[in-house]
Amino acid sequence: MDNTNEERPTFVTHLECSMTGERYEADVLQGLSRDGRPLLVRYDLEGLASALTKEELAKRPEDLWRYREFLPVRKAENIVTLGEPRTPLQSAPRIQKTLGGGPLFVKDEGRLPTGSFKARGLALAVSMAKELGLKKLAIPTNGNAGAAMAAYARRAGMEVFVFCPEDTPETNLREIAMQGAKVWRVNGLITDCGKIVREGVEATGWFDLSTLKEPYRIEGKKTMGLELAEQFEWELPDVIFYPTGGGTGLIGMVKAFEELEAIGWIGPKRPRMVAVQATGCAPIVKAWEEGTEHAELWENAHTMAAGIRVPAAVGDFLILRGVRTTNGFATAVDDESIEAARTEMAEQEGILLCPEGAATYAAYKKELASGRVSAEESVVLFNCATGLKYDMPPVTAALDRHQSIDYAAMI
Numbered sequence: 001m002d003n004t005n006e007e008r009p010t011f012v013t014h015l016e017c018s019m020t021g022e023r024y025e026a027d028v029l030q031g032l033s034r035d036g037r038p039l040l041v042r043y044d045l046e047g048l049a050s051a052l053t054k055e056e057l058a059k060r061p062e063d064l065w066r067y068r069e070f071l072p073v074r075k076a077e078n079i080v081t082l083g084e085p086r087t088p089l090q091s092a093p094r095i096q097k098t099l100g101g102g103p104l105f106v107k108d109e110g111r112l113p114t115g116s117f118k119a120r121g122l123a124l125a126v127s128m129a130k131e132l133g134l135k136k137l138a139i140p141t142n143g144n145a146g147a148a149m150a151a152y153a154r155r156a157g158m159e160v161f162v163f164c165p166e167d168t169p170e171t172n173l174r175e176i177a178m179q180g181a182k183v184w185r186v187n188g189l190i191t192d193c194g195k196i197v198r199e200g201v202e203a204t205g206w207f208d209l210s211t212l213k214e215p216y217r218i219e220g221k222k223t224m225g226l227e228l229a230e231q232f233e234w235e236l237p238d239v240i241f242y243p244t245g246g247g248t249g250l251i252g253m254v255k256a257f258e259e260l261e262a263i264g265w266i267g268p269k270r271p272r273m274v275a276v277q278a279t280g281c282a283p284i285v286k287a288w289e290e291g292t293e294h295a296e297l298w299e300n301a302h303t304m305a306a307g308i309r310v311p312a313a314v315g316d317f318l319i320l321r322g323v324r325t326t327n328g329f330a331t332a333v334d335d336e337s338i339e340a341a342r343t344e345m346a347e348q349e350g351i352l353l354c355p356e357g358a359a360t361y362a363a364y365k366k367e368l369a370s371g372r373v374s375a376e377e378s379v380v381l382f383n384c385a386t387g388l389k390y391d392m393p394p395v396t397a398a399l400d401r402h403q404s405i406d407y408a409a410m411i
């Protein structure tokens with residue numbers, strides 16, 4: 001059933017500066033607030049609560065648009081979709097047993113279009129771009145956001161400009177190009193790419209779709225929290241490990257839980273949000289440890305987990321707030337343990353993680369051992385992209401079919 005053609009009630013009332021609370025008008029083009037902070041979408045939650053019940057929701061197709069009342073698109077005709085399914089929560093019983101931890105789940109976001117959870121954010125951002133009449137979008141990206149933007153924006157007939165660090169995973173670069181975007185390798189980091197996009201706005205007329213610099217990607221990522229709550233039958237897990245770059249997903253999930261509590265669908269109990277970073281790029285971990293409100297720019301950022309190689313995040317204070325208000329923490333793991341964790345999960349559970357997803361598993365192991373997470377706590381790890389996009393160790397074993405085969409040596 002195509003549920004995008006229905007007339008749909010929407011409940012957006014206004015946008016709000018995430019730092020000062022200042023109100024901004026919805027339904028007009030907005031970037032950051034006057035103070036240079038992300039804008040959050042606010043809803044008439046009372047209206048929403050009286051328009052939708054859990055029972056009604058349960059009857060809908062299992063996709064992202066089942067949460068339409070929680071989303072900002074006003075006209076169904078503006079929805080740009082590639083079919084965004086509900087992603088599965090895979091249990092990991094063998095690993096759980098080996099580690100002696102609590103119930104362990106992997107939320108496998110690699111099932112989404114373009115193979116990553118960036119599809120959630122960009123489906124919303126591009127749909128809103130369409131609703132607001134934009135024709136040209138530009139984005140700085142470590143790969144997956146650019147791929148998702150290219151797919152959705154080309155589907156909507158828009159022009160797409162993408163700027164990647166030169167060492168962005170090769171599959172990402174090529175899928176971006178193949179999906180009709182103009183894409184450039186930049187000899188710098190995502191922050192340098194962001195500067196090129198920002199400074200090009202005037203000369204090109206493109207819209208800057210950088211993480212959190214427009215209000216709607218968060219709303220798409222918010223559906224991870226809505227979906228998780230529904231999958232857990234409105235009793236949330238105890239701890240969520242989230243690989244944190246720009247932090248949209250962590251911020252979005254915290255927002256989802258606030259909205260669900262406001263309409264009475266969940267209680268005050270929150271999962272402890274754990275921001276996972278790489279030791280080669282851990283600005284949020286440093287800020288969390290030092291107790292500061294903002295994070296400093298991380299110099300010489302490096303890690304194999306490209307999606308979390310983000311030296312500075314405009315939503316740093318929102319990530320830190322999300323971690324602190326839920327009694328969570330921030331933690332970093334090195335590339336070696338990321339690689340080992342990726343292999344282990346694939347071999348033990350048949351779940352092929354992306355490096356960022358593997359970082360969450362490495363972090364869980366570390367913090368279960370340290371005692372920061374207890375053996376009673378149920379845990380969800382976020383695997384944000386399909387592992388198939390990333391390098392895997394080469395296979396060297398070969399057989400000569402013309403020689404006699406030593407079967408005994410195989411087993």
Ligand SMILES: *Cc1c(COP(=O)(O)O)cnc(C)c1O
Pocket residue numbers: 116118144145211243244245246247248249250307308354356357384385
């Ligand atoms: C973008 C990305 C992340 C980080 O997500 P944020 O919500 O921006 O922090 C993690 N993993 C992968 C695979 C990504 O593409």
